[in-house]
Amino acid sequence: MPLLRATRSIVLLLLTPALAQTPRQQAAVHPQNVPHVDVANVLFRYSPDLSINVIRLSGSLVPTQGHAVPSFNEPDSFVIATDAAQIRMTTAQLAALMNSWLLSSPRAQIKSVRIATAGNQLVIDGTMKKGIPLPFHAAAALGLTRDNRIRIDLRQVKAAHLPVKGLLDTFGITMEDLVSQKGLKGMSVDGDAFLIDPQTAFPPPQVRGQITGVQVSGAAILLTFGKGLPPSADTHARNYIAIRGGSIRYGREEMDNADLMMIDSTPADPFDFYLRRYWCQMVAGNIRVTPDQALRIRVPDFANLPANSCRPAS
Template sequence: MTKIMKMAGLFLLAFTLMACSRFSPPQKVADSKPAASPEAPSSPPAAPTPASVTPPAKGRGVKTEMRNVMFHLTDDAATDVEFLSGEMRPTGKNEMPVFDDKTSFEVHVTEGRISITPEALASILNSHVFAGNDSPFKDISISIDKDRLLIKGRLRGKREIPFETSAILTASGDGRIRVSTEKLKALHVPVKGMMDKLGIELAALVSTSKIPGMVTDKNDILMDLGELLPAPHIKGKVSAVLIEENSIVTIFGDGARPAAANDAVSYMSFQGNPVRLGKLTMENADLTVLNIDRGEALDWSQDHYRDQLVAGYSKVTPAFGLRAYAKNFAKLRHWPATQAQAKN
């Protein structure tokens, strides 16, 4: 009887492996190089993207602070920036950050606390990270159960395999987020225990080679938020990951909350060095963006910032600084009008 049960278990696992093996991108016949080791590198690999080929200009960083800002990564998903201190730096050959091109700059965080709901994270994974037909997953949904994430979805292939997993989040030593799988089901059947007994790891089943910012490490997934999430990329060393009040909270630096972050003021501040907004270039930036509806958190979309500024008003300070009062993105009735003029 025991032998029959073992054979049945091996059959089930073999079936799952055959299904999963179809999710890895096919190798070219002429490519004779050995497959990369599933072990994660000690530091994030340098992705050969245009933004990282040429290092940012030295000394061109714009001091950046954010307080109580809903920062949209897509039209449908936003992060809650409780506080952030760092620099906005030009990427590649760009001489300065250009608000009309969100790939022209990155936000390098030294201290910060940024949270996202599981629903917003799932939306970004489906619409951005796993949107390609060669990605291993689709139809991701995420929920929170106490201090764990419950992740459901489908493995791509000729026959899509439903899966669900329970995972915990921690910060890795090199500043990435580690997703550690505790339970795993495929076709609604538990397979994690069987994988452990047979010495089979997640890294051998799922390929993440075409997903910038994501690598497998044995049974874990390592995520580099600076590469994984949509532009403008937010980069920095993650020191802790928490689950609080149905949100995933990412801590940068020591997590010490600045005194100014305790008040209800909501703003983004950019100080020093050049920055460009449309036809306006500030050689020595002195720009603060606030909510036109005082008392509410600023709801900001980099894709539609012109529409938000047009719907608000601006003031010039005695030192020729600019204070822009923007309409919340969620309150805009439409947005294509000014976007169509972006290249004019």
């Protein structure tokens, strides 16, 4: 009996995710002067350790409730609404999402998650802490649900080399019995599958759009939104963030009928952009004002900024 009780505890800990996640950002009901945004080949950082690769995105910066204008000073002041985008997450980025965000709660017992791919499946390894660290291993298939979520079907799960599926059958319980969904944001459970909403699983600014494809691509996951890969908005730049029309706030300025473009100063690799430290990057860049009052800013990668380039963001 002690062994069965310990085994049940292992299963409960393995399948219980963090309960406190970022709530869904609420877009303003009737936003005015919404700026258009085009993004190409950008490593978009939510934090120093949490990022996604935006291959291409076309959309709008929609202010959230309580904000009249999207502000780079406040990442929660807007959402990124898109009808055409491709976003790539490497297995390392997905593991960082798990370790530094989804499983960051002190109540989460799964740590040191490592993710790889095998064909069209994900292979997940990590440690589970219950007195002593216990290794776990899982294989999972990817799919989409009709309500715009990513479905991760668990095909094989083992904890300390014991098959979890067999343990569930032994106890006569399901995954829904193991996972408390009260207050859970961005993740839920359906049978033996996890359902992840990528629009709420990340910190602000969250992405809004219809997911039309998800697949394993090499050592990464490729997400397609709406019509897929949009055409490049600027043929002269390779990596950039371009904002046109509407109103945008940055620093102490507010730009109406916006025409602002941040261009990677080292285009050989993706534009490494960290929104919460965007001002540090702009300070280190070169700004050009055009005759029609547009701004063109050549910006260095965040990873290449000097250690004391500007005051840290609060």
